[in-house]
Amino acid sequence: MSARIFLRQSATTRVAAFAPVQALSDTTVDHFRQHFFRPGLPVIFPRGQFADLPALKNWFRPKDGELHGSSELILDRSHILGHDEIMVPLELTSSGDNFQRFRAPLSMFVEWSQQATSSRTTDRLYLAQASLSDLPQRLKNDFPAPTYVVNTGKNDIYDTNLWIGLAPTYTPLHRDPNPNLFVQLAGTKTVRLFEPTVGADIFTRVQEEANTNNSAAFRGDEMMKGRERELLENEVWGGRPCGSATNRALGYEVQLGPGDGLFIPKGWWHSIKGVGEGITGSS
Template sequence: MSRISRYLPLDALGQDSVALFRESYFKLQRPVILPRGLFRDYRAASRWFSPLSTPSTPCSGLNYPYLEPYGDCYVPLELTIPDGKNGNIFERAHKPLSLFLQWTRSVQSLPPADTDESCPIPRLYLAQCQLIDLPSSLRDDFPTPSYVTQAGKGDIYDTNIWVGMAPTYTPLHRDPNPNLFMQLAGSKRVRLLAPDTGRGVFAEVREKLASSQAGHGHSSAIRGEEMMKGAENQLLDRAVWGSSEQCKEESVPTVESNSPGNQSENGYDAVLHAGDALFIPTGWWHSIKGVGQGVTASVNWWFR
């Protein structure tokens, strides 16, 4: 089976050029970070979020006066309650946006120690919210970048919004189409595996689940509920990220293969800040963690 030998920093495009992106990355299905800060002035970034001052580091918060008038809008929320013994307790349901806004207010009022990742407080994540489900005035805050409309055929399959309080987490999975992933607020760390490498890591996790009778027949490689709780969540996290100390933003760690005799491959590691965007080709496996403090938010387009 494939084992990850190390994670390499992902290249960034040297200039703002759709033509260069198309020829060197989109057509060749190579992942790349677009020029750093290219979308710093993106409409949703300035309207949905506002800077917050903290004693230690600046971070982002939600622009409540702008969003609260849309509180009756129903959005998909993921509720995660950490459970050290059995993995996460996880539920996904459509709830009013006002519920999410109230929760973020309450979390931001807590002392930093009470929002630590090891503290088992319930967490809400506005995850994979389809743009089409928002009111038209909010949809207007998400114009489609030219890198999506001009690099390929211009076909857009879906646009999704992700907003949460760090730490947020999406386990290892692959998407059915090319993906442009834009960071709107806060920071996220992304780990990428080529199709064959990721398939080997995912298969190894499935085998471990089957041997422990914890898999219950699930086989989907698309982000799903079974990945977000229990044994599958824990095994996927360990396979990609290693120990919790290896997930910190300050460095790009190396994960060594346990056995020199096993086939090993490199992965890629990228930290995205507000205004950055990442191209994830079809079939490339990826896992994403929100890092730092405050709100972390993204939008992604599936296109071709």
């Protein structure tokens, strides 16, 4: 069972600190089920565990035609775009704290991402929470369900979502209604996690300070701009203390590269940032 790490901190020196997520030492499904899935504890799979997922090589290719993995990646337009028009959810973040969400053709996003990689624009389009069920079968085939998903529980996959954009990307602190196997496809992302009671304490404190009462289970507009976003980001990623004076449990942090996977249990709070440069993708 995962060891939970705590540090003693005085009331005047409570500083945010993050312990590493435990690594899965025994990769059998039975071990994962017994020690992490059933007790609801996060774990990172061995590095590159999901590197053979077809999407890693089919959706992304090296810019300027270099060997895969040796240069900045871009979306592979020839593979992703076909004769069918695919509508996807997009988020636009621009200067001045402007944020809007809309649906548009996947082709528009692919073209933008290739142009933006060269121009280094500060505006950001993010393919956020695009359901795999909305894609044609030829693209669904790039995302076969991992063995851990098929064999660990009841084989009832709630949904598979895609997240693709140019770093930096940001997902605010929230919790999911189901267990989540998070797989990094391209680029690098940093994930910070909190146990259910600790995350709830942080979220409640932010809601009270921002004078809001929004859901924690969804990526709401209020989380992506304005006062609530500022407070949430500062609590999780800034220098403010994590947890309350009576609950000093630490958060956990892990950085994921292509082919890496992280199990996020139901009820665990997490926030995710795409770091570095170039395209970043996950499912």
